[in-house]
Amino acid sequence: QVELVESGGGVVQPGRSLRLSCEASGFIFSRYAMHWVRQAPGKGLEWVTVTWHDGSKKYYADSVKGRFTISRDNSKDTVYLQMNSLRADDTAVYFCVRDGGYYDTNLYHYGPYDLWGQGALVTVSS
């Protein structure tokens, strides 16, 4: 079964840290770039970060740059999101997402998000 399963969400105080995990199954994980996308309560979708298939490149939204770190372990089919210095406005459901992009003469082109996890709720509150 092709799926992504997030874990690690919860309630955390401002300034503290939390790590999310996303385990993939049913497809060749190491072939895909992976993203984290978040959705604050009652709000729209916000891209957070991406790691390329081999972890060689990582990019972050300005809102999380310097505080969040994405990583992956292709031997475990898992992508992680380390979130430090959490703030109230980081409260959201965090989705792990597969990128349906492709390489063209060594240049990577992003693609549509063709597989989503069920989401992990992170609540930052004192």
Added chain:
Amino acid sequence: DIVMTQSPDSLAVSLGERATINCKSSQSVLHSPNNKNYLAWYQQKSGHPPKLLVSWSSTRESGVPDRFSGSGSGTDFSLTISSLQAEDVAVYYCQQYYSSPLTFGPGTKVEIK
């Protein structure tokens, strides 16, 4: 960053009637070398993750009912539900994946009139 806008914010349509959602990007998302628009549509039902409906502006995903269709090119796009069904009640988002950061529209809520 490419800014995505959608209209309307919400719409209420009678069962069996047509619903059309518009999406506009602040820059063209048409990649000239392959003549493809890097534009997707997602459906999000309450309490669920988004689901990819349409990619490359007009390619319907496998299993998506043919009442859903995407169109447009460059900076102007639309998603049409030709005959609204009760199960189509959801928020619909457009997204560009032409350039980083990948950005979404604010969403359009579709309800039954």
